[in-house]
Amino acid sequence: AVEYGCPHLQLAKALASYKGVKRRFTYHIKTNDLVLIDDYAHHPEEIKPLHHAVREMYPKKNVLAIYQPHLFSRTRDFIDGFAKALSQFDEIILLDIYPAREQPIEGVTSKWLLDKITNKNKSLSSKDELISMIKNSTARVIVTIGAGDIGEEVKYIKQALSIAS
Structure with missing residues (x-):
């Protein structure tokens, strides 16, 4: 940005106010006892680093992945x-496939997908x-994961967890 003439002060203000990308490792609850993260990952090559990051940050805590597959073809x-x-x-909870623009594929x-997951703690x-x-x-x-409408469920999950904790 500086090479294109952006003043340093303006650049610093812009960076200071940057909130990140929505639905990319977005925290909705972050306490010592409970964490709720929402992520847009919808491909195995996105889910793997998401798992790695969560495991690195919370190595001693059990992690529940709630995944909504996106597209039948994918x-x-x-x-x-x-x-x-x-x-x-x-632990893994799978929701129904979000079809977006597609018709179901027999x-x-x-x-x-659930039958192919090797972890016993799945549903x-x-x-x-x-x-x-x-x-x-x-x-x-x-961690809620997926590119469908799972992001809309986060507010209900957050509310339920806030009441329960």
């Missing part, structure tokens, strides 16, 4: 990568059941 094409990446979390479901959930499933978890770090 789920089909990268099913093994998703299963491997998600299996690294301590056989491509969240249940199919499927509807949005209606999600809060009770989260409350039944022992995880103290919760």
Whole structure:
């Protein structure tokens, strides 16, 4: 920016007010006892570094990943990568696939992905059941993951966790 003539003071003010990218490792709760992070990751190569970062920051805490697959075709094409990446979390809850612009593809479901995840601590959930499933978890770090409408669930999760804690 300086090379293009931006004054140092103006640059410093802009950097100081920068809040980061929305839905990229966005904290919604950050206490010693409970953490809620929302992330837009929707590809195995994004989920792997997300898991690595969470594990590095919270090495002794159980981590619950709540993942909403995005697109039937992406789920089909990268099913093994998703299963491997998600299996690294301590607990996994899968929501239904967010279709966006696509029609369902026969056989491509969240249940199919769930069956490929090697971690035993895994389950499927509807949005209606999600809060009770989260409350039944022992995880103290919760990460919502996906590019669909899962980001809209975060406010309800945050509210429920704030009341419970």
